[in-house]
Amino acid sequence: MTEPVPLDANEVPTLVFGALTRWQYATCLVLRFTPGGVAARRVWLRTLAGRLTYGIADRNAPAHVLALAASGLTALGLDTADLDTFSAAFVNGMTAPYRSRALGDEGDRRPGCWDWGNDAAPADALLFIYALSQAQLSAAVGAVLLPPDVHLVQEIKLQVRAQTPSGFMVEPFGFLDGISQPLIPGTPPAAAATPQSNDVVAAGEFVLGYADSHGYLPAAPTVASANDPDGVLPTASNGQRDIGRNSTFLVVRQLRQDVAAFDNWVAGCAAALSMPADYIAAQLIGRWQNGTSLVRNPRAPGTDDPDNDFLFRRDDPRAFGCPRGAHIRRSNPRDALHAKAEQAVRITNRHRILRVGRPYIVPPHGNAGGMLFMCLNTEIERQFEFLQQTWVLGPSFDGLRDETDPLVGANGGTGALTVQGEQGPQYLAGMPDFVTPIGGGYFWLPSRTAVHYLSV
Amino acid sequence: MSHSFVTVVVPFAAGRAGDVLTLVRGMGNPAAPALRTSIESLDVVHFMSVNVIPADQGDRAHLLLEMSVDGPGEAALRGVAVALAQPLTDVLTAAGYTVSATGLPAFLSRHSRTLATTWYGTARSGGALGLAFCGSPNMPLRRIRDEAALGDLVADWSDLLYGPGPALDKLAAVRDRLWARGRWKWAFDAEQTPFLLPRRDDTPSVYARIFLASIPALLWPVLLVALLICALRWSVLHWWWIPSVVGVFALLLIVLAAVLLVLVRRAEKTDIPEDVAPSPQHVAEVMDGENHVTLNLLIVVTRLKPGWLRRFTLRAGFWVTSAALARIGVPGWLGDVGVVQFARWVLLPGTDQLVFASNYDGAWESYLEDFVELVAYGVTAVWTNCRGFPKTFLLFWKGAKDSDRFRRYVRRYQIATGFWYAAFPDLTLVQMRTNAAIRLGIAGAQTEQEAQAWLDLFSAPR
Numbered sequence: 001m002t003e004p005v006p007l008d009a010n011e012v013p014t015l016v017f018g019a020l021t022r023w024q025y026a027t028c029l030v031l032r033f034t035p036g037g038v039a040a041r042r043v044w045l046r047t048l049a050g051r052l053t054y055g056i057a058d059r060n061a062p063a064h065v066l067a068l069a070a071s072g073l074t075a076l077g078l079d080t081a082d083l084d085t086f087s088a089a090f091v092n093g094m095t096a097p098y099r100s101r102a103l104g105d106e107g108d109r110r111p112g113c114w115d116w117g118n119d120a121a122p123a124d125a126l127l128f129i130y131a132l133s134q135a136q137l138s139a140a141v142g143a144v145l146l147p148p149d150v151h152l153v154q155e156i157k158l159q160v161r162a163q164t165p166s167g168f169m170v171e172p173f174g175f176l177d178g179i180s181q182p183l184i185p186g187t188p189p190a191a192a193a194t195p196q197s198n199d200v201v202a203a204g205e206f207v208l209g210y211a212d213s214h215g216y217l218p219a220a221p222t223v224a225s226a227n228d229p230d231g232v233l234p235t236a237s238n239g240q241r242d243i244g245r246n247s248t249f250l251v252v253r254q255l256r257q258d259v260a261a262f263d264n265w266v267a268g269c270a271a272a273l274s275m276p277a278d279y280i281a282a283q284l285i286g287r288w289q290n291g292t293s294l295v296r297n298p299r300a301p302g303t304d305d306p307d308n309d310f311l312f313r314r315d316d317p318r319a320f321g322c323p324r325g326a327h328i329r330r331s332n333p334r335d336a337l338h339a340k341a342e343q344a345v346r347i348t349n350r351h352r353i354l355r356v357g358r359p360y361i362v363p364p365h366g367n368a369g370g371m372l373f374m375c376l377n378t379e380i381e382r383q384f385e386f387l388q389q390t391w392v393l394g395p396s397f398d399g400l401r402d403e404t405d406p407l408v409g410a411n412g413g414t415g416a417l418t419v420q421g422e423q424g425p426q427y428l429a430g431m432p433d434f435v436t437p438i439g440g441g442y443f444w445l446p447s448r449t450a451v452h453y454l455s456v
Numbered sequence: 457m458s459h460s461f462v463t464v465v466v467p468f469a470a471g472r473a474g475d476v477l478t479l480v481r482g483m484g485n486p487a488a489p490a491l492r493t494s495i496e497s498l499d500v501v502h503f504m505s506v507n508v509i510p511a512d513q514g515d516r517a518h519l520l521l522e523m524s525v526d527g528p529g530e531a532a533l534r535g536v537a538v539a540l541a542q543p544l545t546d547v548l549t550a551a552g553y554t555v556s557a558t559g560l561p562a563f564l565s566r567h568s569r570t571l572a573t574t575w576y577g578t579a580r581s582g583g584a585l586g587l588a589f590c591g592s593p594n595m596p597l598r599r600i601r602d603e604a605a606l607g608d609l610v611a612d613w614s615d616l617l618y619g620p621g622p623a624l625d626k627l628a629a630v631r632d633r634l635w636a637r638g639r640w641k642w643a644f645d646a647e648q649t650p651f652l653l654p655r656r657d658d659t660p661s662v663y664a665r666i667f668l669a670s671i672p673a674l675l676w677p678v679l680l681v682a683l684l685i686c687a688l689r690w691s692v693l694h695w696w697w698i699p700s701v702v703g704v705f706a707l708l709l710i711v712l713a714a715v716l717l718v719l720v721r722r723a724e725k726t727d728i729p730e731d732v733a734p735s736p737q738h739v740a741e742v743m744d745g746e747n748h749v750t751l752n753l754l755i756v757v758t759r760l761k762p763g764w765l766r767r768f769t770l771r772a773g774f775w776v777t778s779a780a781l782a783r784i785g786v787p788g789w790l791g792d793v794g795v796v797q798f799a800r801w802v803l804l805p806g807t808d809q810l811v812f813a814s815n816y817d818g819a820w821e822s823y824l825e826d827f828v829e830l831v832a833y834g835v836t837a838v839w840t841n842c843r844g845f846p847k848t849f850l851l852f853w854k855g856a857k858d859s860d861r862f863r864r865y866v867r868r869y870q871i872a873t874g875f876w877y878a879a880f881p882d883l884t885l886v887q888m889r890t891n892a893a894i895r896l897g898i899a900g901a902q903t904e905q906e907a908q909a910w911l912d913l914f915s916a917p918r
Contacts, residue, residue: 088739098743386821425915
């Protein structure tokens, strides 16, 4: 393999370099742009541009990340023809009916029932602000003045809960989260990894303008040269202007978590089968609450830090440790789906996502309401949508019979998980919905240069 | 019982395409309930689709009706002509044909095409250059249905499957209960199940046999030339006559291959790949027809590059693919891809338009990635002959490996499905193979190890 090109830290949005868990206080402002007012919004974007964070964030200052939806780009004056060079998934949006069907957002999960991101409360842009203290956060939020034609649809308060010494967050059901992540060569998380690590994935899978794992540059959006007379943007290979270089796409889904339903079902199931509750809960996830894996610790939680150095088919060929349908196996099957481990991991890694979300809290009491799931990828269809449709929600994933992801799927009271074991298959059944989407969308994280282009 | 591929191609004036399309879409995707019932009652149709292939440059659009059926194609086509007489005559009327319900079977049969790769097969009337593939050989509708019911039934018997004790005892208990119920006795007789057979390796002798088979199919004109040269040069009575024919034939082939190689490389350097995103409107229209059930239909219409070279390499590509699939790997699998139920390529006669129609399991994204990761050389070898395809190297390499551009290409040339019927719209091949293996275990597992493997089927893929 050729030596990877280092990411341009001056241009690439900071979330690519890490989820900013050190900045424990954060908020997500859901913004709507009213029709017209392009000029005023560009002025606002110009003032905001100076705050946006690229590369590795300053450890003491607040960090800002701006995410734009397709409608937001139009509202900033981007040509329709230029917008159409973005991927169809991004332009059509997460809530297009046929995409909802693919993503399982149907019935009471349909976008019409969401709090935001739908027709009733559209999100043209999201502004994320991360801070090291509540005071710093309040000051940073106060400093972002919204002009009259930028409206705050709602604010989603975010929180890093009970971070462990190893740096992992706890999600509302009580599990350590974010343990298995793809590593981009040249970013801090990848520094500690061995070169053979199965998690090292080419930069082009997450940032436009860099080679992907097949050695090709990802398809990138462009702007007609006539629309960039001053030559702000670099030249693309087809002679147009490259607005995509150093940018990435952000998928956001606000997922409400019904902690009581989860705890009740687990307790009931544990009682019915005479098994410990933590064991039942672990089967759904594929890890114990402390993050140790079922593959390595099939009977009881491990006592060490969360482990991630395992493959499914190689280390647990009959799935007697981690059930085939467990959440972590569906979201990242590693070597499970093909006979040759190396090939299997390589194929799986074409569908990896870089998760950068965190729990949100519900005012006024400030309890965790669920997760603001966020992930980065360069091809929404090949990465996030594939993962959600084929693996997480796939009814016959890895040969299972009519099951969906027990944690995030639409269980509707009849959700089931087959647990493989020495004594034959055992079914954990009767699951209600534990997780329900209540907002979301597809967004674009522009590079510094692209923000500059949009603001002048 | 073997399968047949019915391919009916009806040309019509392009100006009528809009009206025809409206009627075809009205038939439903997936099929409207009434039509579904009519087709189901024939009990031979696995998949059926009716689509409008837009005109490329001339003024002729085409109506494409394709079916994958049990038994002879003629009989199935007659059955469908009766079962769907009304909607089909309506569609044909809109296309400008006057066809009565009684005349419909003969009309469809007259426009039916037999897919072939040999010179003779495509030259004779009713032939068309094309290739068909079946992912479920020796699996008629009845068997698929019965084995699915059996699999679902036994999977629910956790009282027998789960618990301490040898797997052989559990299997015996399942057999007893099935036998006692009477109607499952058929399951105790094994049937041929090609898609569960072990892989056939690609040894040198297999390639030698493929080469020998190519002589009567494709290369005989070269052999004729060799014979002619030798007959003119030497008397046939000499002992070296036959060896000289072989030698001249080999020499001619080497020269031809070299010329072909040079021409292909030259074309590949000058052909212009498109790097254009499909319009969001087009993607929306296409995706609107997807994911209504677990299975999907993909129809892609591309245009052949001009010239005889591409027509030849396409034909050769089809022939080699079919010869290899018949001798290498597992029947019903395309290399390592086991998600294609029925698929076909057809070059619409009298046009440059190459149609790919595939009934596959699961999501489009997943299917395309299988192409890219597992059989990139195969799809590349076919689509490299079409305009705009990503850059290839010597027909087989690169091309589809440029995954993002390949997927954009397919989406751009995919057409939104018109009418589509699937007999088992939610039954994937993975599940079909598992059901078949469960039945074979009931029929034949004897050792504890075999019984354990059988027990694993209730929670593991095939």
